[in-house]
Amino acid sequence: MTPMPLIFAATCDIAGKVRGKAFPADQLERRLKRGVGWVPTNVQINCFDGIGDSPFGSLGDLLLIPDAECEVRLAFDDDAPEHFMLGDIVTLDGDPWDFCTRHILRQALERLNSLSGAHLFSAFEHEFQLKGAGLPNEGFGRNAFEPRRAFLGTLMSALKDAGLTPDSIMKEYGPNQFEVVIAPELGITAADAAVILREVTRSTARHMGEEATFAPILDTASVGNGVHIHLSFRDDDGAPLTYDKDGPCGMSALTDAFAAGVLRYMPNILALTAPSVISYERLTPHRWSAAYNNLGFRDREASLRVCPVTAKDPASIAKQFNIEYRAADAAACPHLALAAVVHAGCQGIEDGLRAPDATEDDLSLLSPEDLAARGFTRLPETLDAALDAFTGNETVTGWFPAQFAEVYRTHKASEIAHVADMDVPSRCAAYSETY
Numbered sequence: 358m359t360p361m362p363l364i365f366a367a368t369c370d371i372a373g374k375v376r377g378k379a380f381p382a383d384q385l386e387r388r389l390k391r392g393v394g395w396v397p398t399n400v401q402i403n404c405f406d407g408i409g410d411s412p413f414g415s416l417g418d419l420l421l422i423p424d425a426e427c428e429v430r431l432a433f434d435d436d437a438p439e440h441f442m443l444g445d446i447v448t449l450d451g452d453p454w455d456f457c458t459r460h461i462l463r464q465a466l467e468r469l470n471s472l473s474g475a476h477l478f479s480a481f482e483h484e485f486q487l488k489g490a491g492l493p494n495e496g497f498g499r500n501a502f503e504p505r506r507a508f509l510g511t512l513m514s515a516l517k518d519a520g521l522t523p524d525s526i527m528k529e530y531g532p533n534q535f536e537v538v539i540a541p542e543l544g545i546t547a548a549d550a551a552v553i554l555r556e557v558t559r560s561t562a563r564h565m566g567e568e569a570t571f572a573p574i575l576d577t578a579s580v581g582n583g584v585h586i587h588l589s590f591r592d593d594d595g596a597p598l599t600y601d602k603d604g605p606c607g608m609s610a611l612t613d614a615f616a617a618g619v620l621r622y623m624p625n626i627l628a629l630t631a632p633s634v635i636s637y638e639r640l641t642p643h644r645w646s647a648a649y650n651n652l653g654f655r656d657r658e659a660s661l662r663v664c665p666v667t668a669k670d671p672a673s674i675a676k677q678f679n680i681e682y683r684a685a686d687a688a689a690c691p692h693l694a695l696a697a698v699v700h701a702g703c704q705g706i707e708d709g710l711r712a713p714d715a716t717e718d719d720l721s722l723l724s725p726e727d728l729a730a731r732g733f734t735r736l737p738e739t740l741d742a743a744l745d746a747f748t749g750n751e752t753v754t755g756w757f758p759a760q761f762a763e764v765y766r767t768h769k770a771s772e773i774a775h776v777a778d779m780d781v782p783s784r785c786a787a788y789s790e791t792y
Contacts, residue, residue, distance in 0.1 A: 618705020
């Protein structure tokens with residue numbers, strides 16, 4: 358019997374997991390209008406498939422409407438093709454549901470445009486690891502790259518087939534660790550692309566007898582897997598707004614204020630951008646991750662980095678110029694992570710903030726008092742502390758729909774409870790299975 362072609366209608370939820378329902382492919386036109394049924398309490402399914410306490414209980418009905426602009430088809434040799442579409446969660450009346458992660462990001466992007474006239478142009482740069490042993494661990498080395506050439510080349514082809522624009526791929530520093538980069542996109546498309554990249558990577562690995570994980574860290578004696586979010590701005594005509602040769606570190610006034618807001622509120626949004634228990638094993642000094650709310654100029658230890666450019670002429674420099682948010686990982690839903698960063702930047706624009714000078718020293722050598730005197734703080738060191746910083750700040754919780762902060766904290770409490778009795782290696786292993 359020939360398998361029926363199915364399309365998986367999907368949402369990336371607040372756990373950063375892709376969930377949904379499949380329908381027969383010949384129903385696509387109808388499903389683009391009516392979607393598939395969804396349930397409010399699904400928002401509380403955590404990354405380990407437990408369910409946190411829900412304010413919705415067993416009540417309510419929603420629709421998950423696939424988006425024709427977010428369609429992915431993958432074919433791997435003789436295996437059954439994969440076909441999925443990201444979509445939006447709406448009420449039965451067709452209104453956006455408050456906890457739909459794509460809707461939350463749209464609200465943040467609309468705020469940015471309303472405040473500044475700017476459109477966000479961004480990209481998510483991912484690190485991941487292939488599970489298993491036996492390969493040479495030669496950081497950035499060809500001898501470690503070549504044994505995985507078939508997988509890596511197939512992955513880049515799959516990303517292109519999925520509608521993304523592959524940029525580069527390399528053997529990273531850690532064991533079986535790789536970095537994959539795609540081109541930036543405007544608006545919500547960048548977060549959609551990040552979700553698609555993760556799913557395509559997992560699918561490619563699965564079809565080639567491998568297993569890929571984006572877990573934030575597998576071994577605390579080694580390196581972690583981060584997600585670096587590159588950010589720049591364009592006007593209605595596509596002209597760049599991020600760069601000013603006379604601005605601090607080359608930042609325009611818009612970029613400066615946006616960066617200042619991100620730095621000011623970074624401790625409060627960390628629970629959304631680095632949202633797992635083990636995220637905080639990675640966010641420590643000297644891991645080339647992020648431990649303080651500091652701006653760096655071409656500094657990979659900074660939490661917000663002004664990136665280098667390779668162009669020489671002014672117009673090309675302006676197009677390349679971007680800043681990079683580094684306190685994120687792939688346990689985060691890309692839509693939520695980007696929404697949090699954008700809202701923080703918008704607050705900086707609203708309040709007329711100025712970014713501090715870029716740091717060039719080792720902040721881990723400074724006392725808390727010295728850090729405070731320079732306007733820096735050690736970022737939260739546990740998920741519990743990050744959740745306290747998020748839910749305890751009325752400005753930050755006010756960026757999101759009513760009840761969101763409460764629901765998010767309860768969701769994360771169920772995740773924390775799941776790993777509470779595990780030691781750190783067991784926690785890393787648990788997250789490596791789910792991400």
